[in-house]
Amino acid sequence: MSPRSLKLAKHKRLTAILACKTNLHIGGSKDDIEIGGLDSPVIRDQVSGRPYIPGSSLKGKLRSLLEYSEGKVQPNGNPCNCARDDCLVCTLFGPHLRPNHELGPTRIIVRDAHLAEESLPAMEALIEQGLRYTAAKTENMINRKTGTATNPRTQEIVPAGAKFDLTIHLRVFEGDPEADMVKFIQRGLEMLKSEYLGGSGTRGYGWVAVENLKIEDVP
Numbered sequence: 001m002s003p004r005s006l007k008l009a010k011h012k013r014l015t016a017i018l019a020c021k022t023n024l025h026i027g028g029s030k031d032d033i034e035i036g037g038l039d040s041p042v043i044r045d046q047v048s049g050r051p052y053i054p055g056s057s058l059k060g061k062l063r064s065l066l067e068y069s070e071g072k073v074q075p076n077g078n079p080c081n082c083a084r085d086d087c088l089v090c091t092l093f094g095p096h097l098r099p100n101h102e103l104g105p106t107r108i109i110v111r112d113a114h115l116a117e118e119s120l121p122a123m124e125a126l127i128e129q130g131l132r133y134t135a136a137k138t139e140n141m142i143n144r145k146t147g148t149a150t151n152p153r154t155q156e157i158v159p160a161g162a163k164f165d166l167t168i169h170l171r172v173f174e175g176d177p178e179a180d181m182v183k184f185i186q187r188g189l190e191m192l193k194s195e196y197l198g199g200s201g202t203r204g205y206g207w208v209a210v211e212n213l214k215i216e217d218v219p
């Protein structure tokens with residue numbers, strides 16, 4: 001493949017609803033919560049106070065899934081940095097920690113996913129219960145030697161049923177394999193359905209459905 005032109009031809013936009021099939025926990029800062037609060041709060045928008053899914057979490061998850069599916073993860077576990085112009089991982093997400101390459105800018109832009117409009121009434125009902133759009137779950141850690149429960153931890157969660165608006169923009173430069181790039185992201189979103197977002201995913205949290213996927217050119 002010849003080197004790509006760095007003329008920006010257009011943007012594509014992928015939108016979908018991320019619907020939580022199980023509880024979701026994406027950690028925020030303890031500094032944001034009141035004293036006597038939870039051990040492990042979720043991340044929240046500073047202005048609205050509503051929980052959201054950071055674009056960085058989504059982008060990282062998509063990259064990791066796609067890299068593993070392509071066998072591009074480096075033997076030491078680091079992300080791909082081959083910077084080959086036929087590597088969709090490096091083209092879309094950027095070669096890992098490699099500032100000098102000829103692929104041009106990162107193509108994918110993953111926006112923060114905020115609570116969907118349709119999800120607000122149910123979530124606002126939680127506020128009436130004093131829960132600020134979220135619920136709390138207390139988990140006991142079992143000491144294996146003694147069999148007793150120690151250190152109960154309270155984790156804040158976004159309850160199953162919450163829906164978030166996903167938006168991904170894709171920069172398409174002249175000469176980019178546009179159809180392959182779109183298909184690649186679609187594949188990542190497809191794999192996400194069998195994976196999880198956030199913490200405690202291997203024990204039930206963060207299972208999301210990807211609904212109502214739309215792909216369009218941005219005029």
Ligand SMILES: [Zn+2]
Nearest residue numbers: 080082087090
């Ligand atoms: Zn690569």
